[in-house]
């Protein structure tokens with residue numbers, strides 16, 4: 001029996017390294033205990049060292065991609081599920097194309113969940129200006145992702161916000177970008193971030209880009225689920241916008257057409273004299 | 280006039296911009312700022328940073344530079360004859376708002392449009408100046424979409440294309456006659472010519488010169504347009520016919536359909552209606568079928584004699600119900616073309632069916648795992664352990680999909 005402890009930071013590399021060794025030594029899935037978060041290692045006083053790397057193992061590229069995503073899922077079984085598929089791939093090389101296989105279908109589903117979580121993180125992280133002076137501006141955000149998506153998503157923020165320093169703190173892992181260097185640290189409780197006046201402007205924009213004549217609350221919540229709202233500054237306006245929508249539209253209907261302002265006639269005369277359309 | 284605060288201006292000029300449906304930020308060149316000398320990135324697919332309670336994606340800071348306008352388009356909140364409060368951003372204000380919103384990860388970039396002030400050229404110049412400031416002074420590498428003013432000088436439109444990822448020119452209404460009736464200062468010919476200019480500029484940018492050098496990047500995310508639906512009497516057949524021409528002639532990336540929606544201070548010429556949201560939705564579905572599913576306009580719009588789409592069921596299902604003699608289709612044998620016509624099968628599930636059936640004969644349950652919607656598809660397919668029997672030809676098949684008739688109440 002092998003117990004494989006996996007670290008919170010760098011779990012992708014650790015899992016891949018262990019899986020290679022174990023598969024190389026033909027250790028079947030049922031002889032491995034993948035220990036996410038160090039919860040199981042206490043059960044076994046002695047740990048069998050992992051087998052050495054013996055040979056190079058070839059696996060389909062599509063498996064590598066799948067594994068690189070699924071390792072960030074929050075299902076404690078993720079490492080075991082991946083290894084089981086890897087084990088089966090030895091004798092069923094075409095397995096990756098079989099979209100109807102149960103094991104694979106489950107992993108694909110998990111992959112999708114992680115993709116979605118990464119995507120939502122790119123969308124919903126909201127930075128606040130720390131106003132620290134200095135050459136580079138500096139921002140910080142608090143975020144609560146569903147899966148362990150900080151590590152695989154941080155490079156996106158590094159590519160996008162390279163000329164500023166930033167930190168994304170989560171309960172799980174904290175990503176930090178300082179002077180162009182990205183690093184990861186253990187998670188932390190929600191930090192106290194300073195107020196940022198630009199959030200009010202953003203709220204103003206959110207309220208006014210909304211068209212009350214097209215209220216479709218469900219379409220909003222399916223893409224922006226409520227669990228994210230507490231960390232989105234604009235979400236505080238949603239209730240009022242929904243409550244006031246009908247009255248706003250009614251007001252537009254009730255206002256009888258008004259007379260055009262005086263300047264309209266003058267402008268019209270000018271336009272008629274000099275048609276702007278060039279041929 | 281008392282000067283408005285930035286907050287007030289933003290309120291007025293985003294309120295005025297919300298009638299433009301597009302908020303896309305995808306399909307441009309890949310860029311990033313890893314060199315540390317700029318701000319922003321674009322990576323293929325755009326990101327919706329928020330959703331408003333109208334269910335629409337907020338990806339870009341979508342604002343007007345000003346809502347002053349010398350034109351009098353009947354459907355528009357900014358027309359000269361309306362009494363809405365007017366405002367105007369300075370170049371600097373738009374640049375700062377864009378950058379500060381971007382740094383906080385609120386947006387993918389800017390979608391800038393404007394009412395026409397003084398002259399089309401003057402307005403276009405201001406728009407170009409904002410884009411230029413963002414790109415050259417702020418080194419902004421995020422997404423920029425500029426609304427182009429068709430009457431502006433071609434040189435200005437050309438400059439706009441060098442800074443913008445996307446250019447758009449709205450055809451506004453589905454027919455030339457409607458444009459004449461409701462947008463008297465606009466000329467459909469000029470609009471088409473401007474779209475043609477953008478297309479040829481893009482073609483030139485793609486070609487290599489005799490030295491092998493490529494032309495300068497020009498609006499890499501292409502051009503799009505918008506049509507207002509439900510303001511005039513045009514049928515869906517007319518609208519989709521127009522879209523097909525636009526996609527073909529000008530290689531448009533997208534045609535947006537915007538349900539005519541109540542505006543403050545409407546004109547007596549165009550009475551306010553409830554925005555035809557279902558119709559708008561059906562048009563998008565039909566548009567999709569035209570572009571990715573191999574349908575043509577006649578097939579989609581001939582189901583009903585009045586030339587409009589069925590509002591109760593989606594256009595693909597409507598077509599299948601009309602053409603039942605072609606079904607059921609065997610999922611283990613049928614061609615890609617035919618699979619694409621099965622209601623409930625998307626391009627993705629069809630791709631998966633094709634790759635999976637090389638390994639096994641597909642059963643009903645397998646299809647579920649492939650992501651097909653069997654509630655719709657089941658009447659139109661056969662699989663290893665599934666045959667719809669009489670279902671395909673049953674008289675009440677349509678009724679199974681259409682929403683129940685609205686309950687009548689005593690009057």
Ligand code: SF4
Pocket residue numbers: 348349350351352355356357358359393394395462
């Ligand atoms: S030109 Fe544009 S902004 Fe001006 S009234 Fe017409 S549609 Fe509105």
